[in-house]
Amino acid sequence: MSSRKITIAVDGYSACGKSTLARALATQLNYNYVDTGAMYRAITLYAIRNGLINGKDLDVESLNEQLDDIDIQFEFNEASKSSMILLNDENVESQIRQMDVNDWVSQVSAVPEVRRKMVTLQQKMGKEKGIAMDGRDIGTTVFPDAELKLFMTAEIGVRTNRRIAEMKAKNIPGDFEQVKTNLLQRDKEDMSRKESPLRKADNAIILDNTNLTRDEQLNFALSKALELISK
Numbered sequence: 001m002s003s004r005k006i007t008i009a010v011d012g013y014s015a016c017g018k019s020t021l022a023r024a025l026a027t028q029l030n031y032n033y034v035d036t037g038a039m040y041r042a043i044t045l046y047a048i049r050n051g052l053i054n055g056k057d058l059d060v061e062s063l064n065e066q067l068d069d070i071d072i073q074f075e076f077n078e079a080s081k082s083s084m085i086l087l088n089d090e091n092v093e094s095q096i097r098q099m100d101v102n103d104w105v106s107q108v109s110a111v112p113e114v115r116r117k118m119v120t121l122q123q124k125m126g127k128e129k130g131i132a133m134d135g136r137d138i139g140t141t142v143f144p145d146a147e148l149k150l151f152m153t154a155e156i157g158v159r160t161n162r163r164i165a166e167m168k169a170k171n172i173p174g175d176f177e178q179v180k181t182n183l184l185q186r187d188k189e190d191m192s193r194k195e196s197p198l199r200k201a202d203n204a205i206i207l208d209n210t211n212l213t214r215d216e217q218l219n220f221a222l223s224k225a226l227e228l229i230s231k
């Protein structure tokens with residue numbers, strides 16, 4: 001097998017298991033993994049903490065003014081090939097999964113200046129290839145030339161239960177109807193924003209994992225990746 005490194009873009013709806021699959025692919029291939037949703041979540045946490053969200057409004061002007069004060073970095077753990085997100089040097093990996101962040105992240109990630117800053121960072125992280133990155137616009141905007149693009153989808157009930165289980169593992173309570181409404185609302189906002197909306201890249205492979213186990217998804221995606229790597 002050649003040692004050619006590729007770029008893997010995993011996009012799709014909220015709570016479809018994009019991170020789980022992208023992380024597992026990175027582990028198998030000895031690639032880096034980047035969770036771009038965590039980056040938008042960290043900026044949202046910053047906005048909440050700094051009073052930029054008042055009632056129903058996001059103060060976009062102040063957020064844009066403060067963008068240079070927001071430092072987002074990942075601390076890579078070589079052994080696990082996973083990463084912790086740092087917001088201005090603080091590990092906020094668990095705070096960014098809270099419900100208040102869920103409620104605001106689509107609005108924050110629709111701000112063009114926020115997206116531009118994040119996309120530039122993401123492109124830097126992937127410039128050497130050998131990366132699996134998950135998000136909403138990876139195959140369309142961040143890495144339009146990615147060799148492997150996957151677009152994930154699953155039934156909403158399955159996605160809701162998966163998200164609740166994920167929250168529970170982090171000791172965050174989650175009500176089924178509230179979580180389901182949030183997922184549907186976020187998908188709608190992510191698909192309808194002007195700047196790089198969520199959409200399937202023309203050459204992405206659709207992966208509906210409603211009835212697939214994690215191993216089945218990984219085997220499918222890994223075989224596609226290995227095919228491309230050995231070309």
Ligand code: DC
Nearest residue numbers: 036037038040105109135136137186
């Ligand atoms: O993957 P996630 O659920 O953690 O993402 C949180 C939000 O961030 C999602 O509702 C949309 C936004 N997002 C985005 O706009 N672009 C990305 N590349 C990744 C996430």
